Amino acid sequence: MESSRHPVDWDWEFPGEDKGAVDAHHDPSLDIAAPGLKALADHIHEVIQASPEWRTARRDARHSRYLAVCNIIANLAQLAESESAETRIAISLRQRRLTRYDRLDLPVKALSGVIEAMESLGYLEASKGDQGKPIYGQPRRRTTIAPSPVLARDIQQALARPTDARPVIEQRWPTETIILRAGGGLGSQIDYEDTPESTGLRADMAVINAALHSADIRLGGKHHPRRRIYRIFRGETGGAPRFDRLGRLYGGFWINLPKADRHRITIDGEAVVVT
Helix, strand or coil, rough: CCCCCCCCCCCCCCCCCCCCCEEEEEECCCEEEEEEHHHHHHHHHHHHEEEEEEEECCHHHHHHHHHHHHHHHHHHHHHHHHCCCCCCCEECCCCCCCCCCCCCCCCCCHHHHHHHHHHCCCEEEEEEEEEEECCCCCCCEEEEECCCCHHHHHHHHHHCCCCCCCEEEEEEECCCEEEEEEEECCEEEECCCCHHHHHHHHHHHHHHHHHHHHHCCCCCCCEECCCCCEEEEEEECCCCCHHHHHHHHCCCCCCCCCCCHHHHHHEEEEEEECC
């Protein structure tokens, strides 16, 4: 992918990186796995397509909308399954240059259109974020969504149906696992061109994530979708990419799990040892 090696202007963070916000972060990689949730997403997509206001004849647009519906339902289901106090999902709907960190088959236009359609059809309650350029010294308000009472009920009913051993929600779409950020930590993501070192590091992460995906990891007896991990390295804008500074792991739900809750983790049915 062609790169400018400049910071990417993000207004959302990767899942698992808590900056004290009261809203959950939208995860573009989530998809539904449970039959009940899939049936719900299929129904909502059919309702959108049947509406004269939102109907589209383009096959690619319908497909993008369907992926957006599935992703939104998956995020809302994860929120319903979580034990946090978060009640809304913050999502970026700003048009920007695509980078290696974006999910290319889930464009902002599709997400924005589906959110608007689901809100008008009574499935979502949405609060629009700030438009235009940010005001210096003032944080931007992001768009947030929450399920309407009807959709919240339907999601709970779908989650209550018996399922097989698979998680009801999965991180199915590949996301970048080798991340450069200005200053490291929670700084701006830097797009970059691959080097032999970054390719090797990504291959290592693929092996680790494949093992995590195949393992039966649960929290309190429930599958948790956030099992893919990634590394964040400290980068500098304008220079050649380097991968020898920091490199901490992020992403897995267990990383920031309070110590008092770690005993609830099981791996292939066996309890973990908390030290």
